[in-house]
Amino acid sequence: MNYKIDLRERLVDFAVNTIKFLGTIHYRKEYDVIRYQLSKAATSIGANYEESQASTPKEFHAKVAISLRESLETCFWYKVINKLNLGKEDIRRYLIQESKEISLIMGSIASKTK
Template sequence: MGYIERNNAVVDKSFYFACKIVLYSEKLKAKRYFEIGSQLLKAGTSIGANVRESQRAVSTKDFKNKLGIALKEADETSYWLDIIEETQLSEVPKGFREDCEELMKLLVTIIKNS
């Protein structure tokens, strides 16, 4: 049994983004870019982990805190993608930047409106 969609945009998008990050980081590691692949893997999967954790928050403050951490991780993911592109280590897959930006916008909106 695999992932069951939650019909929650930020939860589902962050999960599928994490899956893409896992696969891309494996490609980086196969090219022997172990450190950058690991950094990207940690930051990119942490977004979804924190979003998911926020769904079991015990208070609004806890909810916003978890989403704030997810936002920071999304920004860090964007940073590692910048490094990869600027150094030309690898081509960043099409749509990664847009997915990351969309997640950040969603997170900011949810945090502001909670």
């Protein structure tokens, strides 16, 4: 299977898994900002990467750069969630690792397309 298709599917899975995970966190008003910001950032990674596929090389790099920034923001919010010990630990650890790997992938693509 094509690498781009695999990555695109991986980004969709990451977005869906993040949304599902956020739904398992017990409700407290102060967690609303975490849910909102993390869901926006995690879904934006894949949305921008998907949009980059139908772009000029310059636009491709710009969209990948946005995906990189969003992936770094996602890592930040998962660090906050981890410090607060929210959600199931095994799922949280998996998503933290996945967010780190996605950031590395986006960084690599961005650096190769300058």
